[in-house]
Amino acid sequence: MLLRSFTWIMTGLLWVTVSTPSMADSRDHRQGERLFRDQCSGCHSLDPGVHRAGPSLDGLIGRPAGDLDDFDYSQAMQDAEHTWTTETLDAFLADPDTFVPGTAMVFWGLDETQRDQVIHYLESATAE
Template sequence: MKANIITAALAAMALAAPAAAQDAKAGEKAFVQCKACHSVVKGQNRIGPSLAGVVGRKSASVAGFSYSAAMKAKGVSWTEANLDTYLTKPAVYVKGTKMAFAGIADAKKRKDVIAYLKTLK
């Protein structure tokens, strides 16, 4: 009986444990696939807009970049939660986006990429 209580308590603690911490260094490594289209330098757009300062920025707001009508209409701020949803499946979150990227299926990898994006000013 005592062993069952201890096992249940340990299981409850494991469920209550916080999610794995974000790792900006790992996110920078994972971001390599994004560099084909996105710059991290403010004002330097490529096929995609610069991602410098993206966290907290309003969608479709980088000067000089030609956004899709769908992205312009989305009208969100790029919070961590919105970025997480978008990076999971961009074409589902913004139907009609020009971004030809399937997404990042791995939740930890997405969190790490977002941690890296938070470092870009």
């Protein structure tokens, strides 16, 4: 009886240990999706070639700034000499006008947790 109880306890602990990171990742992904929908989707699409006030974010990670031929970027973004990585996107979403002075993006930034959630969402949602 004691051995059976111990086995159930260990099985429960193993389940919690194994499932907790994926549950947290899933929760962060959902939160990132919600933040994107609430904060970004009014101006940006995730669909290839579908532009709104801002360019499509499809395939964003790894793309040079201002690089889509079918979107009319601000001069500041055209002149930006960086590639979108998680690090550059983090800096941009923290304070767009400081990272790319003169950007046409009207956005006051996200806090660190929100940026992390949105970036991870974009990584998975826009992977090529």
